[in-house]
Amino acid sequence: MSYVLKRLGRSFLTIFVVVSASFGLIRLLPGGPLDYLRAQMIQQGGSDLSTAEINRRIAAQTNIAVDEPVYVQYIDYMTAIFRGDFGQSIWYDQSVAGVIGPAIPWTVFLTATALFLAFTVGVSLGAFMAYKEGSTFDVGSTGVGLVLNSTPGYVVALLFIAFLGYRLQLFPTGGRYASELTPGLNVPFLASVLYHGTLPILSMAIVAFGGWALSMRGNSIRVLGEDYLRVARLRGLPTRRIALRYVARNAILPMYTGLMIAIGTVFGGAVIIENIFAYPGIGFYLIQAINARDSPLMMGAFILITVAMVIGITVADLTYGWLDPRAKGGASRESY
């Protein structure tokens, strides 16, 4: 229990630090977003706007009241963010939360599915490769795994879009669902969501499962040589139990750090993939914001991506602590 609390505390601390850092970035850096915003406004409004008026507008957009002392600005900013108020988007002329909020589920859909797909396929494949160690299948899969492991997701995305999208016209080249459909729990809509999500998800999953397969293969081979496996066989345990409770579990658990890193990679990758497929998720808006020099939107998107990732990692971490008795001590988990 205290492990769970400690873990949640750390996740909260992370979010707190990231939000504080984004305040620092916006507020304190000379020539940073705030100055840029000011220049932009003066340009737009001409000289009619008073400094006070500009400051008021900046405050409305960024939650930072420039004429207050820094610590007041900081507290205001933090409370606003934790209330879910990310300020106003300049480009979209609506609240940042209003722009990004609806995008969150889509990004989570892409990343979670890709992660799950890559992990399950990779782990099963790796276990099978270990079982057939040294066979043509094993050697061939290792080769394929190595090549996929050396390919960035966006390259696969571009190849998909060129061949399956434009040339063969098998899949849509952008969007989240066909525009004529009404979102909701109806079959055509859900089918369209899957159809539009296929290429983005596959682009992320295909480059990742090779890595999972390779590490699962290595771990399984190691576990297969462990004494406890031999003892389990001699004790006459059913093959199924040995495969799942002994080999699979002990081979998968050390992949913990890999999973943490993969969560980061998939969120980073999603930024690029969403832009290639013009898929309006958080990453899509992040790049939109940068191109439009819309710093409130940019910081909002960044904070929300971080929150999503922190939640993902926390869930993975807690699940792991629950699965692996050795992790109960908390920090001791990576010491084997």
Place this chain on the structure above:
Amino acid sequence: MPRDSQTERRGAHDPIIEVRNASVTYDLEYRDAMVLDDVSIDLRRGEILGVVGESGSGKSMLANAMMDAVEEPGITTGEIRYYPERGSEPVNILDLSDEELRSLRWEEISMVFQGALSSFNPTMTVRGHFEETLDAHDYDVEEGMERARELLEDLYLDPDRVLDSYSHELSGGMSQRALIALSLVLEPQVLLMDEPTAALDLLMQRSILSLLDDIKEKYNLSILFITHDLPLVSGLADRLAILYAFELAEVGPSEQVVRNSQHPYTRALLRAVPSLDAPLETMRPIPGSAPNPANTPNGCHYAPRCPLATDECHEETPPWFDTADDQRTACFNHDDAGDAVPLELEVVES
């Protein structure tokens, strides 16, 4: 040619496992490697038989062969006969089907390995190991767990604490005892112990050994105890079998083998063992090294290191000689061994 089929006389004693001309070979690419060479020995009902050998002498192989558990690609040949009851029809272990083997292992013949920590699944509680074992053999789990608790208590462990622990939470001595309990949960008749105390400190070794005698009496066990540590086992075992380079060198009652060994190797081993009471200068390491399994000498395997070796030794395998009551020695020159390799007899005080 089988050289010692007659040596272990049936009837005089009551064997529970008879090992006859057992060999284990590994078919390597370049040549066969023999890691157990034509070994014949009995494990008698109710005894503790100590098997002593250096690392790599094939002593683990002997234990594995006794439950047909030699790992691929090793091939076990010869005969291993198991007598469930006195005078009953023997079970030919090497001829059993997989299913028959599965129920023989752990239910009739069980094994404790060296390194208890690595014998437990690190992600499962000790209780889980007991339950899955009972379950896999269709035993009544509740009844079996009662037995498990009793076993743990007999081994001076707190059942509740141990059962709910993971192996990494137990000390070496505790997990080793838990492993012994696990090996006995299906009430086997035979317990094969492969260096069960090698990883423990001296005190823990002694205390586990002293428990072993009680456990043996209480649960009517016959125990094969494998070790490299002659003094450790000589006080515990009823009989000793000395293994050198994949074959037996000498077999006999412990007391006799320790006091009156007729084999140069056993004597050298007795001289080499560190003993607290032995004057330092009497401890002599055996010169030379044990042969490689792929390249064993033709005649007596010990010949290259033996101070008594003659031409005959290098060419022919020494037959067994009955050197004393119930003691047999595989050495041409067994009569001279005592003079050639003297012992400080007080050394081995067990």
Place this chain on the structure above:
Amino acid sequence: MSEFERMAEVSMTNAERRRQWLDEAVLAPARIVWDDWRARAGLLVVVTYLLLGTVGPLFVSEPKPNQGPLLVGAFRTLEYPLGTTASGTNILSQIVHATPSMLVMITAGAVFTVVLGTAIGTLAGYKGGQTDSVLMTVTDIMMTVPGLPLTIVLATALQIKGNPAVIGVLITINAWAGLARAIRSQVLTIRDDEYVEASRIMGMSTPTIVAGDIIPNLMPYITMNFVQQARAVIFGSVGLYFLGVLPYNKVNWGVMMNAAVNRAGATSSPSAFHWLLMPMLTIIVLALGLTLLAQGADRIFNPRVRARHAKSVASGDGDTPNTGDI
């Protein structure tokens, strides 16, 4: 970590230890690397790119518009082996002239990560206590921040210029955290090894122990990470250049991809596809080379892999080896 080092006697002089370390940590692995075909192939690829980045620009003319006809396909003419762009620029020229700055970026990012990760991980692991928990909290936070988005935001907010070294560092801004964690746990296991213990009892200072006993043991691991980081820098930088969110001074592989897609519609028009494909192949081949190198190195360095191999040789008897000295 390795049996050899474990056996290294404390009584050896420093010079002897250095020499032994050199032999075991550098020369021997180098020999083994060469024996492993994957490592060898990886090494060849990496060396080729190094040559491309150093002497390549001397032999290939600088890229400029109208070097040739527009959108010549790849492998059609000897003059433009990889084809030309929509403005008639030689793609080969572009790729070769982009290599030096890519190499700088890769090296900067990998060195930054490895140095910082090793320093923090070793310090935390060896010092323990307060230092450890503070450093690990920071590390954990850094690990849970998404790397690429952070890079994007920093690049925008800091208004950095297109210096490749700075960008390399920025791309790997939080990659050191994962390495630091891993190094720390390795240090924790080494810290209690006998020879380190011995050094401590002999009164050696912490930096001496770390430099003399701990770092050499981590070298294989660090080397592998260097290679992996290099790959991460390539993927990250090219991806962000492709998105057009990083500043640049000169053409590079990601910028080429961006231009191919945005200016010639390379994904939808087959006639411009080679413009996109060539830089992508350039990345994949280099990354594959690095992966092979890391894999080959892993097989040699990874104690688990090595132990498994050692085990499979000695599987004749399961006896403990500690009886050899009886």
